[in-house]
Amino acid sequence: MNSSTGSTSTGISVTLEKGLELLERMMLIRRFEERAAQLRAEGLIPGFLHPYIGQEASAVGICDVLSPQDVLTSTHRGHGHMIGRGADPARMYAELFARVGGYNQGKGGSLHMIDTELGFLGANGIVGGGIPIAGGAALQFKRTGSDAVAVSFFGDGASNEGSFHETMNMAALWKLPILFVCENNLYGEFTRQSEHMVLKDVADRAPAYGMPGVVVDGNDVIAVREVTKVAVERARNGDGPTLIETKTYRHRGHFEGDMAKYRPKEEVEEWMKRDPLLTFSTWLSTERDASKADLADVRSRVDTRLEVAIAWAKEQAHPLAEDALNHVYVESFNGEALR
Amino acid sequence: MTNFTYADGIRQAIAEEIERDPSVFVIGEDVGESGGVFGVTKGLWDRFGSNHLWDTPISEEGIVGAAVGAALVGGKPIVEIMFGDFSFLAMDMIVNQAAKTHYMTGGNLSVPMVVRMVTGTAGSTGAQHSQSLEAFFTQVPGLKVVAPSTAEDAKGLLISAIRDPDPVIFFEHKGLYVGRGGPAGDVVKVDPIPMGVGKIVREGSDVTIVSYLKTLEYAQKAADELAVEGISCEIFDPRTLVPFDRAGLRASLEKTGRLLIAHEAPTRGGFGAEIAAFAAEDCFELLRAPIVRVGARNTPIPYAPIMEKYTLPGVARIAEEVRKLVK
CATH class of the missing domain: 3.40.50.920 (Rossmann fold)
Structure with a gap:
């Protein structure tokens, strides 16, 4: 039950075609976030943004292994998970623009975005808030004999919340079909990991609850995919949960506008060399003979798709102010909003 | 004379609703074989088994969160908070998650969950086991708040609460439980009582x-x-x-x-x-x-x-x- 380290990328079973697909998904996240930051600067996005840039391999590696019936909970930094799962960037932008065409009809924004058809149960504005909810979905799967799996993404900071510890204990106790995915980007908001916990690896918390903990290079999409396969199989077989710690780094601040001056320059430079898109593109070129044109095509497809999405989102209607009174409850009373 | 207590009403509502809709289940501390600290779920574990009377560790946030998650994927959980005072340990899941899910998802998701909270004093139960916290919850848009005073109302309102598509906080006063752990009373048929009717x-x-x-x-x-x-x-x-x-x-x-x-x-x-x-x-x-x-x-x-x-x-x-x- 000791935590172990996932093997680094050996490229098992990844063809050029599959590799380009994974790269495109990662690129879609990267460019979605970069464009979102620009659009926010232009005044189109009124609320918070917590960019996922730098962590793309983690979301894509995990989501690539999942099946349609599986569900996910996410975090304040949720765009990557959502796109990794296959969400529509147009409806995401529309939500960020607070339009009725958005995933949440403009009532949620970045922090609460959902896609029920994809089993994406939501980003979450509360650190650690999604963890017990994923646990509950897994409990329902277990109780009803479903072979679906729940995945909860969270960060190193959330692993200090009670919600994490309570759910880890219950999930191990009941052998729930769940993956706890700690994306350790080394900072809980502005505080570096060494200042918020003694352990070096969050995965070391897993054995304390009686479940395996795995550390993997979170910037290596293939390595993430491989450890995920093992954990998903374990969950589907009824053998219980796994804690996967993906070691990664956010290239930008905690939120858009945070200059992240609390991080040493050398550390940032070191991680930039390990940019998951850069390293995976290089790997595809050297190990799978991807041509420059192959890689350029990926970028161009992504950019075209996003510009179409942004244009669509900009055309979506603004909600009416009185729409604020809808959806407080599923049921109204005597035809009136419940007061 | 009919022997039908407040606890009977709650217990019968749970049993009838599990029979009517198998997606209904109870989750909480000691709710299973032991029948709950106030004996409210006594006998239900024998009838319906662990899958419908789900015992948990003492982890209020995890329990209510589990209920929220189960509700999002088709379950109809009834959470028992043994003493309402302990709800503060689960406040994020109740207030920030369950109450707001339907709203902040633009009506795409809902949380059909009942949180049964044992409230009030039973005599020298002290500062942390006696509080009446209803105003904490009535202040939160998205929650419905129920406070039955009789056995019939407890049964009829709990049936409605379980069938309700929204999260419902259901207060049960421990001073109204009678004959804790005693034999189950008579089964009394009670129709669902609509909410908002005094x-x-x-x-x-x-x-x-x-x-x-x-x-x-x-x-x-x-x-x-x-x-x-x-x-x-x-x-x-x-x-x-x-x-x-x-x-x-x-x-x-x-x-x-x-x-x-x-x-x-x-x-x-x-x-x-x-x-x-x-x-x-x-x-x-x-x-x-x-x-x-x-x-x-x-x-x-x-x-x-x-x-x-x-x-x-x-x-x-x-x-x-x-x-x-x-x-």
């Missing part, structure tokens, strides 16, 4: 007393005493606080023109303040005297019986305040 418990003409949960019993005893003195009290039990039967309140005030609100929660910021505001907004022209609130004194609940009795509203205080009000 009930006139006693008809009268001089003053309307609005009360609920255990305090309703004290109000009835006070009304008996006052009747001897020639003061006629009408008693209105709202049964659900959110939604609240404002029309029912007005109908009563049309008869009496005077209002006293009695509840076990502290007076300051208690739900009685909201009821007073309803009356002032809807019925100002009907009021012949200032509205009076009788709640707990604004202290934590003390352990010593003599102090506890002093802080909480009882028959004597309600009667005394009514006498002053009708003078």
